Amino acid sequence: MKRLLKILLLISCTFSAVQAQNIIQENNQQLSATDSIEKENVPEGIYAWRVDARFGAIRPAQIDTIPHLFQNQAFTDGLTGRYNFLGNLGSPRISRIFTDRNDAPTEGEFIFTNPYNFFLRTPDQILFTNTKSPFTNITLHECGDKQSGESRLKGAFSTNINKRLGMGFVIDYLYGRGYYSSQNTSQLGGTLFASYLGKNYKMHTLYSTNFLKTSENGGIENDAYITNPESFPTKYGTEDMPTNLSKTYNRMHLNTFFLTHNYSVGFSRFYDKEGKIVKTQHNKISGKLLKATDSTQTNINDSLLREEFVPVTSFIHTFQLSHNNRRFLSNLPLTEAKGFFHDFYLPADSANDLTKFLHLRNTLAIELHEGFNKWVKTGLRLFAQHDFYNFSLPDTLTTASNLTTKQYKYNYLTLGAQLLKEKGKYFRYHVLGELRTTGAKWGEFNVEGNVDFTIPFRKDSLFVNLDGHVRRWAPTFYFDHYHARNAWWDKQLNKQFSTRIGGSLHYKQTKLSLHIENIKNYPFFAQTLYPYTASSTQKYTHSVNSSQKTGNLQLIAATLTQNFHWGILHWENEITWQATSDASAYPLPSINLWTNLYLKFKIAKVLKTELGADMRFFTKYDALAYSPIVGEFAIQDPQHKVTLGNYPLINAYANFDLKRTRFYVMVSHLNYSSGNGKPFLVPHYPLNRLIFRLGISWNFIN
Numbered sequence: 001m002k003r004l005l006k007i008l009l010l011i012s013c014t015f016s017a018v019q020a021q022n023i024i025q026e027n028n029q030q031l032s033a034t035d036s037i038e039k040e041n042v043p044e045g046i047y048a049w050r051v052d053a054r055f056g057a058i059r060p061a062q063i064d065t066i067p068h069l070f071q072n073q074a075f076t077d078g079l080t081g082r083y084n085f086l087g088n089l090g091s092p093r094i095s096r097i098f099t100d101r102n103d104a105p106t107e108g109e110f111i112f113t114n115p116y117n118f119f120l121r122t123p124d125q126i127l128f129t130n131t132k133s134p135f136t137n138i139t140l141h142e143c144g145d146k147q148s149g150e151s152r153l154k155g156a157f158s159t160n161i162n163k164r165l166g167m168g169f170v171i172d173y174l175y176g177r178g179y180y181s182s183q184n185t186s187q188l189g190g191t192l193f194a195s196y197l198g199k200n201y202k203m204h205t206l207y208s209t210n211f212l213k214t215s216e217n218g219g220i221e222n223d224a225y226i227t228n229p230e231s232f233p234t235k236y237g238t239e240d241m242p243t244n245l246s247k248t249y250n251r252m253h254l255n256t257f258f259l260t261h262n263y264s265v266g267f268s269r270f271y272d273k274e275g276k277i278v279k280t281q282h283n284k285i286s287g288k289l290l291k292a293t294d295s296t297q298t299n300i301n302d303s304l305l306r307e308e309f310v311p312v313t314s315f316i317h318t319f320q321l322s323h324n325n326r327r328f329l330s331n332l333p334l335t336e337a338k339g340f341f342h343d344f345y346l347p348a349d350s351a352n353d354l355t356k357f358l359h360l361r362n363t364l365a366i367e368l369h370e371g372f373n374k375w376v377k378t379g380l381r382l383f384a385q386h387d388f389y390n391f392s393l394p395d396t397l398t399t400a401s402n403l404t405t406k407q408y409k410y411n412y413l414t415l416g417a418q419l420l421k422e423k424g425k426y427f428r429y430h431v432l433g434e435l436r437t438t439g440a441k442w443g444e445f446n447v448e449g450n451v452d453f454t455i456p457f458r459k460d461s462l463f464v465n466l467d468g469h470v471r472r473w474a475p476t477f478y479f480d481h482y483h484a485r486n487a488w489w490d491k492q493l494n495k496q497f498s499t500r501i502g503g504s505l506h507y508k509q510t511k512l513s514l515h516i517e518n519i520k521n522y523p524f525f526a527q528t529l530y531p532y533t534a535s536s537t538q539k540y541t542h543s544v545n546s547s548q549k550t551g552n553l554q555l556i557a558a559t560l561t562q563n564f565h566w567g568i569l570h571w572e573n574e575i576t577w578q579a580t581s582d583a584s585a586y587p588l589p590s591i592n593l594w595t596n597l598y599l600k601f602k603i604a605k606v607l608k609t610e611l612g613a614d615m616r617f618f619t620k621y622d623a624l625a626y627s628p629i630v631g632e633f634a635i636q637d638p639q640h641k642v643t644l645g646n647y648p649l650i651n652a653y654a655n656f657d658l659k660r661t662r663f664y665v666m667v668s669h670l671n672y673s674s675g676n677g678k679p680f681l682v683p684h685y686p687l688n689r690l691i692f693r694l695g696i697s698w699n700f701i702n
Contacts, residue, residue: 045132045701046158051204053124054363055316055381055418056260058202061127064137065699067608067657069596071664074141074152074695076118077681080574080594081616081649083118084623084633084681087688089150089176090119090185091214092626094633096592096618097576098555099502099515109389109476110357112252112326112631116212119174119187123258123320126206128195130166134159139697143668148179148239167194179238179688182217182246199309203261210254216628218244218340219684221539223642226686229675238689244340244539247331248351250631252324260318264311266372271306278305312372316365316383328353328484328629341629342530342541346394346403346485353484356392361385371423378421385414385434393483408481412439428452444473444495463506471498475523478630479546486543487629493548494521509563519553522585525634527625544627544634554581555588565600570612572596584638589618589645598653608657613650613670620645625683633682642683649679649687660699667692 050059069079076093077083082100085093092115095101102108102117113120129135134157141152151174158168169192176185189210196203221242224231270278330351332339346353365383370376388411395406416434421427431449436442448469455462474480475493482489502515526547529540559576576592598612623644624633636642653666672679672690679687 046135047130048127049129050124050127051260053122053258053260053320054318054383054385055365055367056202056204056262056318063127063129063135065660065662067655067662068610070662070697071651071653071655071666071693071695072614073139074143074150074666074693075668077616078118081614082576082592082594085118086183086626086682086685087180088178088183088185089152090116090174090187091176091183092116092631092633093118094624096589097557097559098517098578098580098586098588099557109359110322110324110326111476111478112250113254113324115631115633116187116252119172119189119212120210120254121189121191121208123206123256126170126191126193126208128166128193128204129158129168130195130197131158131160133702135168136700137697138700139695141693141695143691143693144177144179146177148177150176164198165194165196167192169193178215179691180217180220180241180686181239181243182215182248183243184215186213187211200265201261201263203259205259205261206257208254208256210252212250212252212254214250214631216245216248216250218248218542218628219626219682220244220686222537223678223680223684223686226680227675227678238686244684245330245332245628248628249327249329250628251327251329255321255323257321258319260316262314262316262367264309264314264369266309266311266313266369269308269310271308273306310372311369314367314369316363316367316381318361318363318365320359320361322357322359324357326355326357326631328631330485340542341486342528342543343486343488345483345488346396348485351485353394354392355394355483356390358388358390360388370421378419381418381420383416383418383434385416387412387414389477391477391481393481395483406483408477410439410441412441413437426454441474446471446473457507460508464503465506466501466503468501469498472496475546475548479523479548482546482630484629487545489545491546493523493546494550496521496523509565511561512559514558515556517555519555519586520551522549522553523547524549524585525627525630525632527627527634527637529637529640531640540640542627542629544629547635549582549585552581553586555579555586568599568601570596570598570600583622585635587622587624587635589621589623591617591619593617598655606658610653610655613652615651616649617647618645623680623682626685636683642680644678644680644683647677647679660701661696663694663696665692665694 046063048061048063050061051057052059072079075081076085076089076091082097083093083095085091094115102114108114137156139154143150154170154172156168156170158166160166169190172189174185174187178184187210189208191206191208193206221244225236225241229235272278328351332350363383363385365381368380370379389409391408393406395404396402414434414436416432418430418432420430429449429451433447434445436444446469450465450467453464455464472495474495479493480491497520498517500515500517502513504511504513524547525544528543530543531538531540557576557578559574562573564571572595574594578588578590578592580586580588594614594616596612596614598610600610603609620643622636622641625636627634648671649669650671651666651668652670653664655664656662668691669687669689681687
């Protein structure tokens with residue numbers, strides 16, 4: 001409750017400050033073309049964008065007001081079902097498609113947040129807005145009752161103080177009460193953001209805080225409760241099925257402050273009413289006006305011209321602070337002879353493991369902009385980045401009873417450059433290279449890039465994208481060091497080397513992508529099970545450790561997206577084929593499929609309606625297990641593997657859109673039948689049964 005009050009207080013302060021200002025002025029000035037912001041499928045008078053987390057560059061975006069697939073926003077496995085998760089709303093997840101996974105070399109050091117990317121947002125995912133009138137959105141997804149079920153309530157507000165200064169907040173509350181025992185999830189997050197878009201100076205800043213609590217049940221004790229319920233004398237409901245853990249929790253508190261701002265020097269370019277550049281004395285003398293003989297006539301002529309500021313050079317500073325902690329609690333007095341855990345490194349019957357994380361990043365950059373004259377066709381950014389990390393773990397001095405805290409501090413300096421072309425009509429590209437020059441990770445480098453072609457083809461456009469990277473970097477900190485009651489290691493894994501090439505073709509309703517990657521020294525978590533017998537039932541104690549594949553690992557993925565429509569009938573398809581050279585280190589399903597068949601029409605000419613069903617499916621493979629000890633997905637014990645897949649998951653829905661309101665009703669897992677198939681995405685974590693769901697989203701302007 002205190003956490004909720006803290007976030008509400010922050011929002012109240014922001015709202016009060018906004019109300020204290022004068023009524024927002026009419027925004028008659030369009031955002032300049034250099035900012036690459038376009039109005040597309042968004043409420044009238046609202047412009048939205050995201051910013052690059054390193055350079056603060058503005059990227060066009062749109063407010064989430066699109067009704068299509070709105071019902072799938074309620075699913076932790078994603079809009080098209082690409083993720084495996086533990087079954088409950090907001091529970092840890094990981095994509096079955098390897099190109100979705102975040103393997104960037106300089107991000108994700110606090111790896112415990114990676115499985116929660118359904119709920120969490122990074123600074124470059126936050127929407128900034130410029131709006132003529134205050135804009136509010138409230139979205140609710142709901143199913144079940146007070147004892148079991150899922151709820152997510154999200155509210156967003158944005159407004160402008162004046163033409164250049166905008167601000168807002170987002171508050172997000174997720175509560176998965178769960179249909180199985182000891183499964184509930186509770187997540188609360190709030191973000192305050194502000195932006196200033198001046199002629200020479202631009203600024204974006206935000207502060208976000210998130211509280212996450214996950215009850216860990218270790219999965220059900222016996223999969224036969226789901227796959228073969230007739231083998232038991234008693235019929236079990238989902239809440240009655242015995243689980244491996246209770247009174248065990250993963251808790252995280254996450255705080256992020258982000259600021260990026262830049263100052264640009266340049267000149268003003270003027271256009272007449274036909275859009276042609278007018279060469280006047282305004283830009284011949286770098287913005288200083290010559291003294292006109294007839295000042296009245298000059299003012300009249302100037303008023304007929306449209307002015308655009310053309311930046312030549314920008315000086316950029318970006319600062320980010322992340323202060324996080326994770327606590328693992330287990331209040332059951334478990335021992336090796338009888339329980340879930342196999343390893344015990346700290347005293348006491350219960351676990352109270354705490355790790356803290358502090359990250360400070362400062363980036364200084366100079367940008368020479370493309371296109372400020374006809375000879376400069378490419379932009380250039382030079383940057384220097386300093387990172388400070390402080391990791392805190394429990395430690396022992398001499399004996400297990402002499403407990404203390406150990407800190408690991410690191411400083412890194414990274415130098416790099418980026419070439420970019422963003423204004424071409426048919427050809428655009430980004431190429432970035434960076435090298436760590438100091439610290440324990442000296443010599444790490446990253447070279448990445450992408451190229452976009454737009455080719456006129458049969459009265460339409462063929463879009464071609466090429467992308468790739470070459471990287472060499474050390475595994476993240478927690479692969480080398482982890483101290484807790486039930487897992488403990490200190491090691492130095494070899495640096496990882498990765499090469500990826502790929503691309504995509506997009507024409508009308510068809511998109512085909514292909515990616516190939518080679519990874520040397522791939523790091524991963526591995527789980528080990530130790531069988532024992534209790535009450536004539538075979539059970540297992542669990543251990544987890546970090547590991548690394550020596551040598552090379554090859555991955556390949558090809559995805560075809562194909563959409564059809566005949567009148568009101570629409571059919572959308574996404575199919576991915578994958579292959580891995582070593583399934584024991586990086587398991588992947590060969591086929592991953594999502595298909596969506598629906599009717600799209602209007603009721604009474606005003607109520608937009610989509611009525612249909614979608615299906616998610618993947619072929620059999622040895623899916624990753626989940627380890628509550630580290631809160632991460634891990635390779636299964638090869639001696640006790642469980643194969644999952646070949647199970648379709650079907651959802652039927654009716655989706656509606658009426659002016660500024662979207663709403664839906666849905667029956668998820670429509671094909672559930674007790675004892676038929678294996679409704680699991682993660683070993684021993686069953687999916688929810690057939691559930692009736694509903695959701696609604698309102699937009700308010702003014």
